[in-house]
Amino acid sequence: MKQLKVLSVASEIYPFVKTGGLADVVGALPGALAAEGIAVTTLVPGYPSVLKAIEGAETVYVYHWFYGGDARLLKAHAAGLDLMVLDAPHLYDRPGNPYVGGDGRDWPDNPIRFAALSRIAADLGLSFVPAYQPDIVHAHDWPTGLTPAFLRYSGRPHPPSVMTIHNMAFQGQYPRELLPALGLPDHAFSVGGVEYFGTIGYLKAGLQLADRITTVSPTYASEICTPEGGMGLDGLLRARGTALTGILNGIDISVWDPATDPHIAAPFDAANGAARAANKRALQERLGLAVDPDAQLFGIVSRLTWQKGLDLVLDRLGTLLADGGQLAVLGSGEPGLAEGFGLASIGNPGRVAIAHGYDEGLAHLIQAGSDVILVPSRFEPCGLTQLCALRYGAIPLVGRVGGLADTIIDANDVARAAGIGTGIQFAPVTGDQYEAALRRAAVLWRDRAYWKKLQKNAMKTDVSWLRAAASYAALYRSLLAERA
């Protein structure tokens, strides 16, 4: 089969720059797709952390006066990834994260910064760099949503495009007056183009103009077609009909491998789950929790946001602790939630602990040492933490929404009889239902023989990228077949 070239474009990529699951997916897809005969090159902004990782990269294109300053397109290979990097210091050479400055506010020029990224993706699609001509351009989330628009409004032949939604909650909406500064023609501002409720909608543009739309689970794909889940874009998505599909994420099972994980206290696998005990002890010691193998240890690794439903955990903390449970939280985000967990840890020494900030190593130890991983999300396009939890034998307790519905088999009586449960689901996502799920978790925990069975089932679940890679490959090939 002919090798396909896919240009993937995104605002973050693991291991160079990450604020959430988007980076994981963008960083893992190229490796997964290589096995399918697909060569992925990823275009990302030249943030300081990216430029540091690609010192000595080759300049393949020079832009004089590009959105307010000079810029270069660099080509590099780092951490096993083929990269194109947009080095535009006036747009990306600053501290903070890709979207916000040190004061926690969005960079005011975000519309320009991400239009520039999308513009380069389109330029590459339009063969500006003769040595690199992708067959498909694949854009991820709102920061790259204008890519299909730049392709379309170039008026030139261009490769087909795919737009992937990792999270509908972020859409990128900016005043219409920016249109000329973005480099889009007046006629782009139409319902069939980039116009979105009187503004310019970045994600909207991508969803309107890409040849195909994917999101990261089948259930989320149906949820976003409803007024409740569509966040204003459900009508458009319904109109696009079969152009939208859901492809479940995987995780990088070499990074998330309890048998070889350098971040954990003791390696283990499905056949030797008993070694988890050493990780539980290490986690309890590290976070100052009482060292007690019998306390059911609940873990959270998350961005602290409304989406993740963590206010429910605080509201119903009494139930979690009532049966001797413990809680270990790693997260960063909304100050109100961080403070809430901080106060809970002060009020319950040895029982509740919070580690603030971002800590890759501790995330691994929490997965390896917790008995349960809590993901009570209000909506969840796919979710990666429950996949890590499955792989590490921590039983996911999740809201039955989006990808959480698609990746966990609720350990109800029928599943138990069939020997197939892998976690605990609850719906709808309310405090009462969450609390009922906690009670079920406590009952299941008391039956240690069954708990071990659950862990075995969880660890046997295929959470790799294998199936997703085959689905993306099929999607790309069908797009090209259509064009031909």
Ligand SMILES: Nc1ncnc2c1ncn2[C@@H]1O[C@H](COP(=O)(O)OP(=O)(O)O[C@H]2O[C@H](CO)[C@@H](O)[C@H](O)[C@H]2O)[C@@H](O)[C@H]1O
């Ligand atoms: N404080 C911390 N320290 C260390 N690691 C931390 C951390 N906080 C979070 N992480 C890690 O960041 C990743 C988060 O990924 P998720 O998919 O769970 O959520 P996110 O909402 O960011 O992603 C969005 O995009 C992804 C990708 O498509 C979808 O799965 C998801 O549903 C959607 O909301 C996980 O790998 C997790 O371990």
